[in-house]
Structure formats: structure tokens, C-alpha cells
Amino acid sequence: MGGVCSRKRGNQVNEEGVRVGVNRRYCKNGSSKWLLGTPFFRTTSGCQPEGVSCPTLMELCIHKICQDIDKYISFSVLPRDISQQIFDELVRSHCLNDVSLEAFRECALEDICLGDYPGVNDSWIDAISSQGSSLLSVDLSGSDVTDSGLALLKSCSNLQALAFNYCDHISESGLRHLSGLANLSSLSFKRSDAVTADSMRAFSSLVNLHELDLERCSGIHGGFAHLKGLKKLKTLNIRYCKCITDSDMEALSEFTNLRELQVSCSSITDAGVAYLKGLQNLILLNLEGCQLSASCLDSISALVALSYLNLSRCGLSDHGFDKLSGLQNLKVLNLAFNNITDACLIHLKGLSNLETLNLDSCRIGDDGLANLAGLLLLKNLELSDTEVRSTGLRFLSGLLNLESINLSFTLVTDSGLKKLSGLSSLKSLNLDARQITDVGLAALTSLTGLSHLDLFGAQITDSGTQYLRCFKNLQSLEICGGGLTDAGVKNIKDLTSLTLLNLSQNCSLTDKTLELLSGLTALVSLNVSNSRITNGGLQHLKPLKNMRSLTLESCKVTATEIRKLQSTALPNLVSFRPE
Template identity: 70%
Template structure:
């Protein structure tokens, strides 16, 4: 949050700030130490076991005594900013404590998803005046009335109003004077229509505009045609957008990123993008396209990210083969997603010259072992998605030279334990997904050389308690899914020492008991835990009390009650946001 004292900004009149007494000097911390009460030695700090800095101690003390302070306006701005950020992070900001920040010249007020934000809060926000540079009120109850108060903050550069359903076209009109805005986001704002987008016409300095899931903006893109500095436009999941809208943005020659997933854009629509020569990031996932669109896409020499997943691209004819071959000219391409298309082995020959590829997705395509031969030269490849393809154990031998590979998904393939041995030399792998009933303890033994693994998904694999012994080789594991149904409390003993774990899924193992919760009670870094379909009872819940970082807890089909889980949440797990069953 914030961090104002470390950033250089161009729009502020520093002389005016000095005249008002709001300084931003390196001696601010010393000033705070002289003016705040002495901190008690028992002040709690966020990271137990680590020596806190003097600033941490001061902020903790202010948070503890927040009711004693009526105003922070006399403090240096960077200190006020740090105190504000601390209250937001610790969820201690409310209607009363917020009042202390009136006229504090804060630069950043990032309260997106914070509970209770409403029009009254914007009065305090607007009191920051010309100092305010960044505001996030996403998921709030702010209305058009609240938005009108931002006229007092003409230097705002970044504004996020995602999921603000009470802001309408009328509210957008209040933004037309904020000509210094460079970044504006209104994700999933259903009240915004094409007519309301007239307010964007004057925002000539906009660089980033996010209108994801705004479902009533068909015809509104015409109001963007003069935003010549626009580099990024997100209209994903706006299924109202059609080919007729694309002509309105064809002249935005500064565009580098265009997100249009699940819009109604066809091959004809893509032809109107020809002039966007700087386009480097193009997302057309789920659009009704064919391979013919690649003729246009091949004309973007700066293209680095291309997502054509879930389109209607096929390689079943000579004309389409010719179109796919056009991709060869995109030598800067780093990320290519062709998942859920009718792509076969014959298609992959057209990709072997894209030697700068770092990520390649063939999820649910019709490729097999022979097609992987064309990937041998992609030595920069870091991520490879082969889920639900015809790839088997023999095909993995073609990947043996990809020494930079960090992530590979082999779920729902015919890869067996023996095939996994062919991955043993790829020691850069950090993420491995092996959802398959074909994988057993022997497969886990075959990959023990991959000691850098941080994510291991064995959902559905037939790993037994004996096989969990091999997990000791993966000391860096942060995420583990082991849901085949063969694990008992005895196997969990081999998991309890994986201290780096933040996500653990042991669901579907019906023999696990309360003993499992006792065993993992030392994994204090866990943020997500799933032990559904087990024999866990209300009695075992007490073992979860040390897991203070837990945010997601799932115990579906266990012998626990929603009432007892709620008690646990209120009494011992303050960070728990999602509990199932509720």
C-alpha cells in the first residue's frame, strides 16, 4: 500500500507543500519517535520471531492507540501515509479513525475491497486535494454523489472503481475533468453504458483503460478514438462487443495490449486491427474465429503474447495450414495459447521456428507423442501445458533437452510412472501437475531429483502412505494436492515437515482423522487447507488454532458443524475469509 516516500511524482507543487508545513524528509522517522508515546515492549508485530524495526513498533503503537488521535494532518505526509496503510492492512480503519486523515495530503488511498466504504469516506478522500494521485474504491458502496467529490483532486493519475454497481453514467460525467488520469478501471460495472462513455473523451492522457465485463458498452468505443496515448484496453467478457465496434479503436496506434476474450469478434473484425503495429499482447480467447485470422495477426511484428484458446482454429485443410504457417514470422512471440482448438501434430511443425517461446499451451488439443518432436528446439520454453492430450510416456523423451522448463501439466494424459523418469533431468521444474490414476508411488520415486518443486498436483494419483516418504525430497514445496484416496494419518506424518507449504489439499482421503489436523498444526504458513471427505470431527478443529495465516478452509462431508467452524473462525483464525461448509 502507498509507499509514497519512495516514489517520484511530477504533478505536485512541492513549494506549496513546504509552505503548508507538510514535509517529506528523511528525518521523518526521527520526528515521529520524538512525538509519539514510548512503545511498550509487548507491542505485537506482524512477523513473530523477527526483530521489528523502530518504524514497525511506532506504527503498531499508533494502531493500538488510534482512538487517542484526532488528526494526523500536522505529521509529515510520508508518515501519515504509512499510518493510513497500516490501518488498512490491519483492518482497523473505520468511520472514526478515517476522520483523523482529513487534509493529510495523502498520495495513495487504496481501499479496494475494504468493508464499509461509502460516499462519506470520499469526503475525507477529496480533502487530500491536489496531493491525491492514486485511489482504489473497488467493491464499495460509493455512488455518483461520492464520485462527484473527486473534482477536488485534479491530479489523480490512477482510479479503480471495479465492481461499483452504484456508479452510473451520470457518475462517469464527474470524471471528465480529471485530465491527468493515466489509468482507469471499471471492471464489472453493469450500470455503465455506451452513452456514459462520453466522459472518457476528455481523458486524453489515459494509458490504461479496463472495462472488463461491462455488458452495456456496445457502441461506446467510438468515444475512445481520440485517446491517442492509450496503450492498454481491456474489454474481456464484454459479449456485447462485435465487429462493428472494432473500427472505433483502429486508429489507436499506441495500443500495445488488447484484451477481447469472449467478445463476438470474427475474422472480419480482426482485419480492422491492421494498423496497430505496436500490438504486443492480444487476447482473443473464446472469440468465434478461424485460422484465417492469423493472416492479420502475422502482421504484428511486436507480438509477444497471443491467446487464441477456445476459438475455432483447425488444421484440417491446406488453406488453414498456410494460415498457421504465418506464425513463423512472429519471432518475438513468448506466450502462445492454442488450447481447446482442433490442433494436431501436423500443426506443430509450423511452430518450431518460434525459438523465443517461453510458454506454450495445447490443453485439450489433438496432439500426441510425435508432435512434441517439433518442440526440441524451443530451448527458452519455461511453461508447457499438455493436459488432456494424446501425449504419453514416449513423447516425454522429446522434452529432455528443455533445460529451462519450469512448469509442465501432464494431467489426464497417458503418461505412466516409467515416463516420468524421462523428466528426471529437467531440474529447473518448479510446478508439476500429474492428475492421473496411472501415477503411483513409483512415479513419485522417479521425480525425486526435481528438488526445486514448489507446486505438485497428484490429484487422483494412487499414492499410498509409503509413497509419501518421497515427499521429503521436496523441501521447497509451497502447494501440494494429494487426493487419490489412499492416504491415512500415517502418510501425513511425512507431510508435517514441509514447512514451506502454503496450500495443502488432502480431500477425498476418507481414512484421515483428527490426528491429521494435529500433525499439520505446525505448518503455520498454510493459507489454504482442504481435508474434505474425511473423518475429521468438531473435536479436531482445536488443532487448527496455530494456523493464523489460514484464509481458506474446506471440510465438506466431514463430521463437523458450521457452528463450530464459525466459532473457530471468530476465536482463533482472524484471517479466515472462506469456510466450507458455512
């Protein structure tokens, strides 16, 4: 959610990734709803979601210990699970440093989750490696660890998961230290210059490897020939590796146990996809951004176990999609940003198990939607930037399992929204369109289960906000059409479940708006850019202790005053603009 909240259509994913600023789950364009990725890393206790309303006695004790961490020399006499909880809490609260880390030497910790944690370098690894054979997972992504630090982990012989994503100080020769970690089942080296075709020889002895993530590694072409012995490999991520060609696909054809393959934005062609026909266990295939033709669909049709298929931005047209009618296990299909029309959708009628369908920016109209009427298990439907009109929505009225619809930048008007009123399962609705007004919002009041409502460009006025009172379960709301004043915000202030609120572009909002919103204590992200808010209004935000992202660009607000608010009242605020 930038200061001007612009909607950029049809952009490729940023290949440098999002590694700074607000966590991507709070970003406007950071949704992973349509991505076909899966987590590669072992979940640690420190990465569990929060939400415990009343702390236990143990949690209170751990919190107190963390407050007084300077008083403790060692936790090695404590039970391992207690030491682990103290460690995780220090990481979560960003209170762990190279001094306090020494207290955890030889504590037999199992999980060290320090991805993107500031200050981590080789000096930390000695204490980390002292956990010895107890250590099961380590994430040091984004750190300044070098080959020397990596060498210290050789003593942790039971390591199962290791992540060194975006670590720029590890070289090709440093990877040889991994060869003795025979118990590794998950290895991640995203955007690493150290991983080359030759250095991948170091992975050849990792015979228990199940998951390998080499996303954005630019020098791995030809390296898979060294990995033929990794017969247990099930998940491989080589997205955004432009160096990958058809010959690499030939090498991958021997990984017959592979279940998930992500090879988007590479240089493979139809010939490369043909090598994958023997991977009969494959359930996920991501080919986004690969320039393919109808011939590849013939090869894909042989992968009968596929549940997830991403063919977004592949330059495909209607021809050949009849071959996919046999993929009866398909649950997720992404065809966004292709040259397909209504004629293509005729061949999707038989995919009765489909739950998610992405047709973003395709030449789909009302006639095409008629072919979706029988997909009764459909939960998520992306129709943004299509030629769908209000009349076509009648074909969706029987899809009672629909939970999410994106109709932004379509030709749908207020009258068409009445056809959605019976979709009682709907939780997410995106109506970013100038032609939607208060009348359209009124037609949606029966959808009381909505948790996400995007009216970014809609012409909603103060009068229309009265209908928002029907949506008590809303967690995310965006109204940025410019028609709101403080009076309209009065109808938003009681939506106490809101965690994300975007009211940018409403130029008449004043400090009174922040006063009205001060009771929304669950808010994690707030954007009121391009308004009349001043430094004086910031005081009303003090009760919002859960706030992590605050955007007030083009307001009479200074970064200095926001920093004062951050230091005195909003300890969880990690991203703010102006900054």
C-alpha cells in the same frame, strides 16, 4: 478447492468473476498462469507482499497506533509517509471505519486502496477527497458510492489512477464528473452499467489516459468513436463484452500506440481482427473465445511485435498456422481448447523465443511433442487433457529451462516420469492422473527444486509419501487419491515451506492428521474434506496463525466451532467451509 474438489474440464471463465470468499490466489481453479492479463492499478504501499521476519521500530509504532486508533483525532501533523503507513495498516487489518477515517482528513495521502472494503459509501468520500491535489490513486471497487460521491473527487485534480469496478450505484450521468481529471492515466470501470456508448463521451477529455479497463461492460458498443483523441492509450481491456463487434475494431484501429488489447469473449469475427493489422506496437493480444477461422491468422501475422497471443477457444484447426512462423518475438502462446493436432505444431518449431505454450485439451500426441524439442527457452508447458503418452516425454528431456509442466488427464504412466528426472529447473508439476502411483513419485525425487506438486487423482499411498521428503522447497502439495492415512501424513509434517495443502478425499484421515500438521505454520490454505476429522481436532490448528482458507466439508465439523477457532486463534482466516 471445493468440498468435493471436482475437476471441471473445459469450462469457460465465470463471467461474474470471483469477488467473495477466499482470495483467488488460494483457489484451486484461480490460477492466472495462462491468463494474458496485466494489472491496471497503481501499486500502493498497503498492497505490498508481506514477509518481513523482524518488525522495525517504525512498524511496531504503527501497529501500536492502529491498536489504539480510537485515541487519535487527527494525523494531519504527521509526515505524509507515516500517515499513509498507518492508513494502509488499518485497511490491511480491516480496522478502518467511517469514524477512524476522519483522523486522516487533510493528511495529503497519495493512495487510497479500498477495493472491496466493507461499508464504503458516499459518507467516506468527503474525507478521501480532502487529500486534495496530493491524492494520486483511488480504488473504491465494490463500494456503494454513488454519483454524489464521485463528484467529490473532482477536487483531486492530480489523480492518476481511479478504479470503480463493480460499483452498481453509479449512473451514466455520474461519469461526467470525470471529465476534469485530465491527469488520469489509468481508469477502471469493470462490469458497470453506467458505461455506455453515450456516456463514454466523458472519457474523451482524458487525453493522458494510458490504461482503460471496461471489462464486462455490456453497453459500450459504438462508444470508441468518442475516444479518438486518446492518442496515448496503450492498454485496453474489454474482455467479456459480448456487445463488441467488428465495427468497434475499426474504431480501435486508430489507437496506433496501443500495446495491449484484451477483447476475449466478444462478437468479433475475422473481419474485425483484420482492422488490427495497423497496430504495429501491439505486444499483447487476447482473442480467447472469439469464433474465428484461419483467415484471422493472416491478419495476426502482420503484428510482428507480438509477445503474447491468446487464441484459446477460438474454434481453430490446423489450417493457417504456418502464417505465425514469422512472429519471432512471441513468448507466450495459448492455443488451448482448439481442434488442432500434431500437424499444427510443425509450424511452431521456429518460434525460438517461446517461453509459455498452452495446448490444454488439444488433440496433441507424442509425434507433436517432437516439434517442441528445439524450443530451448520454453519454461511453461500445458499439456492437460491431451493424447500425450509416456513415450512422448523423451522429447521434453532436453528442455532444461522448463519450470512448469501440466500432464493432468494425459496417458502418461509411472515409466514415463523417469524421462523428466533431468529437468533440474522444474518448479511446478501437475500429475492429476489415476495411473500415477508411488513408483512414479519415486522417479521424480531428483527434482528437488519443485515448489508445486499436484497429485490430485494419483494413487499415492502411505508408503509413497516417503519420497516427498526430497522436496524440501514444496510450497503447494495436493494428494487426493484416497490412499492416505495418518501414517502417511507423518512424511508431510516436515515440509515446512508449504503454504497450500490439499488432502481432501482421503477418507481415513483423523484428528491425528491435524495434530501432525500443527507445525506447518506457513500454511495459508488447508483442505482435508471428506475425512474423519471432528470438532475435537480443531484445537490442533491454533498455531497456524497465517491460515486464510480452511475447508473441512463432509467432516464431523460444525461452522460454529470453526468460527470460535477463528475468533480466538486464527485472526487471518477469511474463508472456511462448512460456513
